[in-house]
Amino acid sequence: MESRNLPIKLFSKRGTQDERRTEGGGGGDLPTWVLSEELLELKSVEFRESLGATAQTIAERPADRRFIPALLKVTVREDAMAKSHRGEVAKIFNRKEEYNFIGVSEDLDFLVKVDSAEHLAFIDHNLERPTVFPIGVSAIDEIRLFEPRIDLPADPDTPLKVKLINFQNRQINQRIESEFEQTLKINDIIYKKTEYGFGLTVFKLDHVQPDALLSVQEFEALYSIDPMPSYRITLDELTPSETLPIKEPIEGQEYFTIGVLDSGIAPIPHLAPWLDKRRYTAYSENEVDRSHGTFVAGILLYGDELEKSNWVGISEFKLLDATVFPQPRIGIDEDELIENIRNAVTAHPDVLLWNLSGGGSLECSARDFSDFGKALDDLQHQTGEIICKSAGNCNKFATSEPKLRIPTSADSIRSLVVGSIAHARGTNDLVPEGHPSPFSRTGFGPNKIVKPELAHYGGNAGLAPNGRMTFTGVNSFSTSGQVVQQVGTSFSTPRVSALLAGLSHRVAGDFDPLLLKALAIHSARYHHSLKLSPMDRLREIGYGLPGSVENIIFNDPHESTLILQDNIVRGGYIEILDFPFPDVLVNDEGQYYGEIIITLVTNPRLDSTQGAEYCQSNIDASFGTYDRIRIRDTTKRTVSNPIGKQNPYNLLLSSHYASRFHRFIDHPFTPERQLRDDMGKYHPIKKYGINLQEMTESHRVRGLMSPKKWYLELKGLFSHAAENAAAADGEQLSQEFCLAVTIRDPLKRHDVYSSVTRSLNVNNFQHNNIQLRNEVNINVRNTNGETGPQSSPN
Known part of the structure; x- marks a missing residue:
């Protein structure tokens, strides 16, 4: 070769x-769907009548709540969604320099704020003259008063996740939040307020009584009520396998640091020399089970050696243990997990690459992006970091059902999301090497965004003759230091984290998220035997399996x-x-x-x-x-x-x-x-x-x-x-x-x-x-204490 x-x-x-x-x-021709004058007049009457509910809402609002704008949902026909046509619609609702389109709902309706009776009269006056706004009026299918989405959990002990309308005005939003908190206090509701980022504030309400819940539902700026999602991170170790020599860093040598947002890392001999002296934890010792985080850390540092392959090419990094998940029996609500992640990341601004192998089971929406994903995006925007995020697992293969879509959190735009492909095929396994793992969830993300973007080796799965699920796992460490096996996108993800860390360490210069993502995705390809249609392979494993560090940076x-x-x-x-x-x-x-x-x-x-x-x-x-x-x-x-x-x-x-x-x-x-x-x-x-x-x-x-x-x-x-x-x-x-x-x-x-x-x-x-760093040596210690050199880039 x-x-x-x-x-x-x-x-x-x-x-x-x-x-x-x-x-x-050029050209000033009207779109073909613009209505005749007669039909424009009929629509005008219909729309003006629909404004009556809004007028009543504004009139009946208590004096101390009149600062809260009313909200309209405006449905625009699909072939009028172009930017130029939206401008014509906006002319009906915007006064002078105002821009009152404050958002888009989950069902792609425009949300338009109406801040007073005078503003409503302005809108009504424009609708009264439909021939002056032929494109705008023709583009609208329906105008109605906004109604909050209320989805109450079956279990009354499940905390509620409450969001308020974001009116795109900081002063108004702050005053509304203050009024809402006052409502909660008056009704003796236990609550916690969490900033998810991007102007998104979430209230978690606990043990809300029916009469108090009614006050929440009637709050004038309520956007939605949903069950608060909860997360757990688990690991069931498989059969112990072979032993592996221990690598040790060279004293005085600088190494790239990867943050591990997980359940904690056990200081076993293979990992202890590489653990950053700093550590973040949100939990006491008796609330922690480090099995999952230790397995992830083992793949970050020994992924290639454990599989006797050159999948990544570089794996000598410092690891910062950020324990953001408690042990599985405890579980954690979404707002607390986001708070833990944000606290860990912002406390270590020098750590610019984080591995997050966990984050829920609820499927993401086909249209709207999740609050969890938005929170991860906001964090990366603020810090200039990259989060490598697992695509999630499911066991639908056991019942021959279609795979679940990626979970909320894996729809994060700025995160690099990783699926799993099979590294080998055991006796009962369902797929050949290089194919999407049976348990790896599938995309696309909202708006057909390609998620996951990449995939790596995370194991295989199948069914024994008696119907029991079987697994062919990848290797890493247990908390006792043994080499054991496990499967999951949790363990394909750290291989991509290690690859990005290796690229950043090998390429001279500052940490560059766009360059690192582009290099990894550009190198990705599919297994030569993968017999899936182009759309199916893109949906299941994104752009494929990335190359090793050296293959990426050299031609x-x-x-x-x-x-x-x-x-x-x-x-x-x-x-x-x-x-x-x-x-x-x-x-x-x-x-x-x-x-x-x-x-x-x-x-x-x-x-x-x-x-x-x-x-x-x-x-x-x-x-x-x-x-x-x-x-x-x-x-x-x-x-x-x-x-x-x-x-x-x-x-x-x-x-x-x-x-x-x-x-x-x-x-x-x-x-x-x-x-x-x-x-x-x-x-x-x-x-x-x-x-x-x-x-x-x-x-x-x-x-x-x-x-x-x-x-x-x-x-x-x-x-x-x-x-x-x-x-x-x-x-x-x-x-x-x-x-x-x-x-x-x-x-x-x-x-x-x-x-x-x-x-x-x-x-x-x-x-x-491209400017590269020079080579140095790494110490390797065998289990019997012997040492020897190993080449690694500096």
Whole structure:
């Protein structure tokens, strides 16, 4: 096998040469769904009548509660959800510089605040003139008064989780919370208030009596009442296995630190030398069972050695024990767990990578993102850290039922969520090596977000002839120091945490979440024998199994990986018209060929009030060929950029490729192919894997004939709500991203690496090899006390 010793490259856009201004559209035609004047008048009457309940609510509000706005639910037709149409709807409800759309409900209705009788009269006056607002009125299907969601638990001892309406105004929200707390005190309700982040405050109420509950349900700013979720973390050890030599750190050497948010780590001989002297715990000694956390820690430090494989490649780290889960018999409510996690993380600001192998069984919503996930996102936004989060387990395979979807908490946007694949197949196991583990939960997340993003080896499972569940586990340590086996996404997740830590430690420079995520996801591929459709494999194990540290940061001569990191400011975009595609990749027919992998990871703007539209920013990528640069007439109203592409051909469109490649096909490129038609807007991670030879003949002739030029285009988009919020705050909207592009010669005929480097130089790109740290030695002590050196990066 050819050696991989050529470092991947970082390159930069060439200032204003590759920057463009977003141009306005033309045409003022009304959408086809705009109603006739007669139907507009009928809708006007219907909507004005529906405002009567709101008027009564405002009139009947007690004097000391009149500062609380009323809330409307406005249902907008699906084909009118575009940002431009929303602006037309907003004109009906917004006075002057106001923006009264404060959120999106779980069922994708807009929430509109009405702060007074005068404001309601303004809305009524606009609805009285529907022909002045033809698009806005036509876009609305229904207007009604908001009603809180109330889902009371069957068990009266279950604590209640109460949320209030977020009116997007700090002073009003604080006053409302104060009024609500006063209501709770008057009714002798025991409560706890927890800040989840992103302006999301949760009240936990205990043992609420029926008459007191009625007062809570009638509170004017109530958003929802639900049972408070509870969490437990468990481990059942399997058969003890072999022993393993002990690694010890070199005194005076600095090591990367991983925080372990778990049930605690036992200071057994294999782990004790690597435990950070600092420690966080929320529990006394008799409330703790360290079995689960010890197993996780063992995989972080000895994952490769325990399996006699080079799955990660580096595993020498310091571990910070953060005991945030009590023993299983105690359990923990969601608000307490979030508080424990936040306290542990904020108390150790130097620890920027955390492993969280636990977090509930309740399935996430298909539309709305969970409060737990939002809390994890807010924490990572504040600290600049990464949380690697398990995708969750289920045992539906035992009854041949469909897998459960990922749990709440695993829908966290900023967390890297990890599923499990089988590392081996035992006698009764259900799936071959490399397939999704039978117990590993499936995606997608809300709004079809790809969750989990990655998968790693976490075991296999099956059924014995008597119907009993059987498991083929992965190896780690018990609290007594024995090597034992267990299965679960809890134990695939620390392998990805170790990989990110290894990458961060190997790559010189500051901790860079976007770069680390992009490198790991870019390297991921599927097992060569995985016979799942592209959609099924994406749903179950995300983008697949990532490579080892060394395979990620080095190329062989037949490929080249380029990394571009930048940000896109609203009103502009990036267009590189001399992209360094290797000119040696031309076949005998005069057509370009090659395999191209593109991964785009963004740091999106998030808004917890926007329901399924939680992600408020997006970047779209186009990559392809064009004939020549053309001069454009900037005197025209809609033309801002003096140059453009003649006959651009975007190669990232699945319609260009033969239909047989849109499903599973046994082919050398199958493990890396990514052709997804619904690569949705506002998805923070996008990955494309294309083989130019898989294009249809007509598209190859039209798009790949040499000497066409190559381009890369990255365009940002921000939601209507984000733009209005930024305008109110005077904020300049921008979006960070990290883009990885690998171009490969599948025939291994040409030196692609050198060809791309030459093209970078010829076209005046600033570029450099990724900077790496040097190598040092690690002490290894056998169980009989003998020591010896082991190589590891510094």
